[in-house]
Amino acid sequence: MQSNFFLDVVDVVRLVPRGKVTTYGSIAKYLGSSRSSRMVGWILNKQVLDATLPAHRVVNRKGILTGKNHFENPFFMQSQLEKEGVKVVNDQIVDFNYHFWDPNKELTI
DNA sequence: CTAATGACTCGAT
DNA sequence: AATCGAGCCATTA
Numbered sequence: 256m257q258s259n260f261f262l263d264v265v266d267v268v269r270l271v272p273r274g275k276v277t278t279y280g281s282i283a284k285y286l287g288s289s290r291s292s293r294m295v296g297w298i299l300n301k302q303v304l305d306a307t308l309p310a311h312r313v314v315n316r317k318g319i320l321t322g323k324n325h326f327e328n329p330f331f332m333q334s335q336l337e338k339e340g341v342k343v344v345n346d347q348i349v350d351f352n353y354h355f356w357d358p359n360k361e362l363t364i
Numbered sequence: 365c366t367a368a369t370g371a372c373t374c375g376a377t
Numbered sequence: 378a379a380t381c382g383a384g385c386c387a388t389t390a
Contacts, residue, residue: 260387279372283385291385296371298387315372322371368390377381 260290264298265305267358271312274339275356276348278316285358300325311335318351 263286271277279292299310299322311332315321320343323332333343342349 280374283372291387292372293370293384294372294386294388297369298371300371301388310371313371316374320371325371366390369388370386373384375381375383377379 260286260294261298261301263290264295265302265308267362268299268308268310268313270358270362271309271356273309274341274354276312276314276318276336276341276351276354277356277358278314280316281357281359282313285362296322309335312339312356314348314351318348318355320346320348 264282267282267285268277279295282295283290283292295313299308299313302308302310310322311320311326313322320332320336323329323346326332333346336343336348341354348354
């Protein structure tokens with residue numbers, strides 16, 4: 256049994272469109288400032304084995320793939336993003352601002 | 365019960 | 378520009 260926060264994070268991540276990415280902080284903010292961005296990544300760490308969850312579309316505010324080491328191998332995250340048309344160089348998303356998908360902006364609050 | 369940890373972020377130095 | 382400390386809060390030991 257998972258907490259509501261757990262489900263909220265997973266739900267938002269699932270809504271991230273293919274070829275787009277979002278950040279831990281944006282998700283935390285969308286769920287309400289009462290949630291911390293640390294929790295978002297921490298929840299994903301628990302769910303990383305769930306293949307239906309596009310955790311590779313969640314990066315930190317700089318567009319860096321900080322969570323890559325939590326996947327099966329450190330290349331998986333980048334590979335998935337590049338398959339979707341998101342270019343990654345040196346563990347950082349190119350044109351991050353272009354690919355950035357902000358739930359606070361894209362989803363009706 | 366307390367303390368430590370984390371895929372983060374922001375502001376101060 | 379680079380580094381540091383505090384805030385955030387659920388989960389685990």
